[in-house]
Amino acid sequence: MDPRQQIRRYIAETFLFTTDESAVVDSESLMKKGIIDSTGALEVILFLEETFGIQVEEQEMLPDNLDSIDRLVAFLERKRSKAT
Amino acid sequence: MCGIAGIARMEGGPPPGEREIRAMLPALHHRGPDGTGVYRDEHVALGHTRLSIIDLEGGSQPIHNEDRSVWVSFNGEIFNYIELRDELVALGHRFQTQTDTEVLVHGYEEWGDDLAGHLNGQFAIALWDLRARRLTLLRDRAGILPLCYRIGEGRLAFASEVKSLLTTLPAAPRLDPIALDQIFTGWSPVSPRTIFAGIQELPPGHRLVLDPSGVRVSSYWRWEYPAVGDYDRRSEGELSDELYALLADATRIRLRADVPVGAYLSGGLDSSALVALIRRHSSAPLRTFSIGFDSAEHDESEFQQQLVEHLGVEHTRTLCETAAIGDAFFETIRHAEMPILRTAPVPMRLLSQEVHRQDYRVVLTGEGADEVLGGYDIFKEAKIRQFWSRDPDSALRPLLLKRLYPWLNVGARQGLEYLRHFYGVGLDEPSAPLFSHLTRFQTTAQCKQFYSTPFAASIADRAEDAIEALVPAAAATWDPFNRAQQIEARTLMSGYLLSAQGDRMLMAHSVEGRFPYLDHRVIEFAARLDPRLKMRALGEKHLLKRAMRAHLPSAIVDRHKQPYRAPDAPAFFAGRDLPWMIELLSDRKLREFGYFDAGRVGLLVAKARSGRPLAFRDNMAFVGVLSTQVWHHQFIEGFSRWRRPD
Numbered sequence: 001m002d003p004r005q006q007i008r009r010y011i012a013e014t015f016l017f018t019t020d021e022s023a024v025v026d027s028e029s030l031m032k033k034g035i036i037d038s039t040g041a042l043e044v045i046l047f048l049e050e051t052f053g054i055q056v057e058e059q060e061m062l063p064d065n066l067d068s069i070d071r072l073v074a075f076l077e078r079k080r081s082k083a084t
Numbered sequence: 085m086c087g088i089a090g091i092a093r094m095e096g097g098p099p100p101g102e103r104e105i106r107a108m109l110p111a112l113h114h115r116g117p118d119g120t121g122v123y124r125d126e127h128v129a130l131g132h133t134r135l136s137i138i139d140l141e142g143g144s145q146p147i148h149n150e151d152r153s154v155w156v157s158f159n160g161e162i163f164n165y166i167e168l169r170d171e172l173v174a175l176g177h178r179f180q181t182q183t184d185t186e187v188l189v190h191g192y193e194e195w196g197d198d199l200a201g202h203l204n205g206q207f208a209i210a211l212w213d214l215r216a217r218r219l220t221l222l223r224d225r226a227g228i229l230p231l232c233y234r235i236g237e238g239r240l241a242f243a244s245e246v247k248s249l250l251t252t253l254p255a256a257p258r259l260d261p262i263a264l265d266q267i268f269t270g271w272s273p274v275s276p277r278t279i280f281a282g283i284q285e286l287p288p289g290h291r292l293v294l295d296p297s298g299v300r301v302s303s304y305w306r307w308e309y310p311a312v313g314d315y316d317r318r319s320e321g322e323l324s325d326e327l328y329a330l331l332a333d334a335t336r337i338r339l340r341a342d343v344p345v346g347a348y349l350s351g352g353l354d355s356s357a358l359v360a361l362i363r364r365h366s367s368a369p370l371r372t373f374s375i376g377f378d379s380a381e382h383d384e385s386e387f388q389q390q391l392v393e394h395l396g397v398e399h400t401r402t403l404c405e406t407a408a409i410g411d412a413f414f415e416t417i418r419h420a421e422m423p424i425l426r427t428a429p430v431p432m433r434l435l436s437q438e439v440h441r442q443d444y445r446v447v448l449t450g451e452g453a454d455e456v457l458g459g460y461d462i463f464k465e466a467k468i469r470q471f472w473s474r475d476p477d478s479a480l481r482p483l484l485l486k487r488l489y490p491w492l493n494v495g496a497r498q499g500l501e502y503l504r505h506f507y508g509v510g511l512d513e514p515s516a517p518l519f520s521h522l523t524r525f526q527t528t529a530q531c532k533q534f535y536s537t538p539f540a541a542s543i544a545d546r547a548e549d550a551i552e553a554l555v556p557a558a559a560a561t562w563d564p565f566n567r568a569q570q571i572e573a574r575t576l577m578s579g580y581l582l583s584a585q586g587d588r589m590l591m592a593h594s595v596e597g598r599f600p601y602l603d604h605r606v607i608e609f610a611a612r613l614d615p616r617l618k619m620r621a622l623g624e625k626h627l628l629k630r631a632m633r634a635h636l637p638s639a640i641v642d643r644h645k646q647p648y649r650a651p652d653a654p655a656f657f658a659g660r661d662l663p664w665m666i667e668l669l670s671d672r673k674l675r676e677f678g679y680f681d682a683g684r685v686g687l688l689v690a691k692a693r694s695g696r697p698l699a700f701r702d703n704m705a706f707v708g709v710l711s712t713q714v715w716h717h718q719f720i721e722g723f724s725r726w727r728r729p730d
Contacts, residue, residue, distance in 0.1 A: 014623050017642035019633070042484040046471050047621035058478050 003052065004073045010047055011069065015040060026069040041066050048072070054079045086145070087112030087591075088157040088231075089131040089243040090210050091252065092219045092294050097238020104252065105129035111247040111726065114419075115159070115591045121145050123155050128212045128219060130157040135594055137161070137341050137445060142181035149189040150178055153214045156188045159244050160207030160229045161598065163337040168202060192220070200291060200304045204337070204603065208244060208286075218295040225305045226452065226602040227275075227288030227578030230587055234283045240294055245588075246280055246421050246719075247726055256723035257281060259716065261542045262550075264679070267423055268531045268708060269547035270521065272579025274554065276301075279422045279715065288578050305604070307573050308556065309566035309611050316612040320630065323617065327609065328631040334603035335361045338448055345598075346371040346439060347448040349399065350648065351387030353625060353632070353640060354450030354459070356395075358600060360635040362448065363395050372397045373439050373447065375431045378405050379651050387640065394637050402438040404431040409655035414664055414714055419592040420584040421719070423712040425528065425704045428650045432589040440593040451586060452601035455573045456610045458565065458618030459625045459645055464488050466520035466568050467619065469507060473514035482507065487622060517555045518548060520568030521575075525551075531705040534688065536681045551575060565615035652703035653692040656710070668713040677716045680709055 001009075008021045015035050016023050030036045036044065044066060045056045054076065065075040089108035091100035102124055109120050109131050116133030123130045123146040132145040138161075146157045162168065165184035168191060173179065177190040184205075191199045192211050199211075199222070206228035211220040221242060223231045233242035234249055241252040250257065260281040263273040276284040286292050289305040316323060335358060339345050347362060349355050349372040362370055372392070377383040385401060392399040409430045416430045417423075439447055454460045465488055472481040482503045486492050492503070510522040518525070525548060532540070554574045559567050582599075590597045600606070610618070613627065620626040629641050656665055667673060669689055674682040692698060692706050719726070 010620065014621065017638060039483055039486045042480060043487055043621050046467065046484065049471065049474070050467075050616060050621065055474055058475065058480060061480055 003076055004069065006051060007047075007072050007076075008069050010051075011035065011044070014043070014047075024069065026073075028069075029063075029067050030069075031063065031067055044072070048076060052076060052080070054083065086135050086159045087115030087133040087244040087248065088159045088208060088210055089248045090129060090157060090219075090241070092128045092240045092242075093126070094235070094238050094240060094294065094299075095296075099126045100124060100129035100239070102129070105131045107251045108241075108243060108248045109133050111251065112244055114594055115244055117594055119144060121157075123148075123157070123212070125214070127217055130155060130210055130212060132157045135445065135596065137343055137596060138165075138184055139182040140342055143183045143185060145185055147181065147183065147185050147189060149193055154189045154192055155212045155214070156185060156192075157210045158185045158188055158207065159231075160205055160209070160224065161338075161340075161596070162187055162203050162205040162207065163340060163598075163603075164204040166340070197291070197293075197304075204605070206599070206602075210242065216295060218293060221286055221292040222304075223286045223288055223290055225289045225307070225604050226573070226582065226599070226607070228582050228587065228597075228599060228602060230583055231286045232278060232283055233286065233292070235299065236282070240299065242286075246278065246283055247418075249283060250719070250723065250726035253723075253727075256720050257283065259679070259712075259720065261539060262545050262547070264423060264712065265532070265543045266547040266550060267425070269525050269529055270551055270575045270579075271425055271528065272575060272584070273422070274547070274550040274575065275579060277550070280719070288574075306556070307570055307607065307611075308558065309562045309570065311558075311561035312563050315614040316609075320617065320627070323613065324627055324630045327606075327627055330603070330606050330609055331357070331600060331631070332361050332365055334600035334606055335448065336365050338598040338600050338603075339366055341446050343445050344368075344371070344443075345446045345448065346373055346442075346444045347397075348372070348435070348450070349374045349388055349391055349397070350450065351384035351391060351640075352450070352645060353628065353636075353643070354453035354601065356391050356450075356636055356640050357453075357628065357632045358448055358450050359391065359395055359397060360632065361600075363397070364635065370395075370397045371442070371444060372399045373435060373442075373444075374399065374401050375435050376401045376403045377431075377650065378403065382649055382651060384646060387643065390637060390639060394640075400438065400442060402431075402435050404434055404650070405658075406651045406655050407658035407660065408434065409650055410658060410662055410665075413656070413710075414662075416589070416592075417711050417714040418718050419588045420711075421588065421715075422584055423708060423715050424580075424584050425531065425708045425711075426649065427652050427655055427707055428648060429585040429589050430655075431650050432585055433592050436590045436593040436595040439595045445594065446596045446598060447590075448598045448600060450601060451581060451597070452577070452599050453625065453628065454645075455569060455577050456601050456607050457625045457628045458569065458610075458615070460572065461488055461645070461647065462520065462524060462572065463565060463568050463619060464622050464624065465507070465523065466564065467622065469511065469519070469523075470514050470564055472508075473511045476508075476511050484622075514564070515560075517552050517559060517567065518571065520564065521551075521571055527701060528704065530701040531708045534680045534684050534705055534709055536678060539679045563615045565619065566611070569618075653698050653706045654695075656706075657693050657695065664714075664717075665710065668717055669710065673713060673717075677713060677721075679712055679716070685709055 162184040168187040208229040208231035209222040258281040275287040671682040
C-alpha cells in the first residue's frame, strides 16, 4: 500500500469511522471540514512517526504540512528525502 | 467449575487425616455445591467440591487411572478434552467416564510433565502419582483459576481459595505489609505473594512438584513477545481472517457443556464480538446478561440494547443501584480475599448472583481482549508519553493526552506544567521496563499517605522492584507496546481482574466464566502481531475491529472504549449508615488493626461523607482503606470462624 493510501485509510477509519476511503478528498482541509481538530493533528503526527519512522519537529507542526492528505503526503516525501 | 484442596506430607511431617481434609471443604462449598469427594493415603489427601457441568452423572472426583496409581482433583475446564480423549484412546488408554477430568490422569501417564502443554483450558490441577510419590500442581497459562498453597508443620497444603487453607493454620494469619504496598501501587499483590503472609499462589503458567527430593516450582509457559520487527508478516487481510477463525474456534470449544451456556454483554466491542461469534456458530437460543447502573456516568445500557436488538438474544439486565454496592461490599471482600481499590468487583458479584438465580452455571465473557489485542487507555497513554519523550521540551506533544483524557485543562501554561508533573514521570528514560505503568503506580501510591507510621516502616521492599522482576530480560528487545501488555497481563489482569473481580465474583454464586480471548492460541497469535496492528496510532484493537466489522453494527465497532467502572465512595453514603463500616473505620478499630493513621482516615471519611465529588485518588484511598479493614476483620480478627473443628 502506498503512503497516500495508508494515510487516507487511516484518516477515514480513525476520524470518519468508515472503511470507505472516498469519504475524504485528498485536497480538502481536514480542519475546515471538521474532520480533525488540533489534538487530532497530533494523533496524525503520532501515526506518521510510528508508521513511517520519521520524527516531526515542533516548528513543522503547521497546517501547511498537515492540513490535508495532499499536504501530509508532500510533507512525508520531504521528510523522507531529507533523511536519505 | 469446582474447588480443590489437599494436604501432602513432606519429609518428617505427619500423615494427613480424614478430618483435616474434610474440614477444608466447607469453605469451598460455593465453588462446588453439587457434591464433595476425598482421596487419602498415608502421604496425600485430595479434596474436591463439585459444580457439575460436563458428564453430570459420572464426574465425581477425585478420579483415578486404570490401576488407581494416579489420582486427580481438578478445578476448571479442558476445552479440547474431546480431541485429547480420542488421542489417548488411540494410544491404548481406557476411559471410565465422559469427563474432561479423566483426560488428566491418562494424559499424565502418557506425557508426564508435558501434560500442561497439551491442555487448552482454564485449570488448577492436583495430580498424585502414587508410585513415584509425586504430587504435581498445575495452574493455567493466564491465571484464570486460583491455586494457593502454604508450606508448614512438615506439610504442603493447597486450595482454590485461602479460606480453605485457613483451616490448616495453627494460628491466625498476618497481613503481609509488602503485599498491601504492592496493591497500593499496582492494584494486586505481585505473584506469588498474596496478602496473607506465608501463603503463596502458584503463578500462572507454572507447575509445582513435590516428591521425596523436595518442592520445585517452575514455569511451563510464558507470556512473551518477539524482538522488535520479528513479527508475523502476512498481510493485514490474512491476519484478520486468521484472528476471526481463531476466535471462532476458541468460542466454539468454550460452548462445550452439558448445561446451558450464557454470555456477559457489556455493550463494548469485546463481549459484542463474542456474542456475534456464538450466534454465527451455534443455533441454540442464547441468553445474555449485563449490569446497568442508576448512575448515568457508569451505565452502558443504551449500547447493550443496540446489541440485543441486532443479535436477537434473550437478555437480562441487572440494575445495580449505587447503595446496593455499599450493602454488598462486606460479603464481596470475603470472596475476594484481598483489599481492593475500586468497588467494581461488587456489581460483578451481583451479576453472577442473578445468573445463578436464572439457573445458568456457565457464561462466556470478553475479559482478556484488551490485554491480548491492545485496548487499554494505559497503552495509549504510554504511547503518547513515548511520543512526547522523543521531544521532551515540546509544548505540543503532551497536548495529545487531551485525546485520552478530555477533562484535562491544558490550554493554559499552568495546565502544561500539571501535565509535565503528572504524566512526564520517567520521560527521561522511555526504555525503562516499567515506563508504561509509571503514572498508574504514581497515582495509586497516593493511597499510601494513609499508612500509619509504624506500618509504613514495616514495608521492607519497594513494590516497583517486585513488578520489575516479573519482566523477563528478553523484554529489552520487545516493542514498548508489548512490554506494556506483558506487565498488564502479569499484574492487573491475573492478580485482580481475573481473580478479585473475576473468578471470585463468579464462583461466589457457583457460576463458571469462560474467556475465549485468553485461549492460548489467541494469546500466542496476537503476541506475534506487529504492535501497530493492535493499536494504530491511538486506535485500539485495530485488527479485532477489522475482523469483526462485517458482523457488528458500526456504532459498536467504532465506539470509544469505556472502561468498566462502578460508583465508589458514594455507594457507602447513599442516605443510610452502614454499621459495619462505621465500626471498622472508627478510631478504635483503625488503631487496633494498625495499618492506617486514624487522624488522616477520619478526614478522608469526612470528605467522602460530605457528598462533594471526590477525586479519583480519594475514591481509591477510601475503598482501599475500607477493604483492608474489612479484610482484617474477616480473616484475622474473625480467624476462629475458619479454624479446624478440633
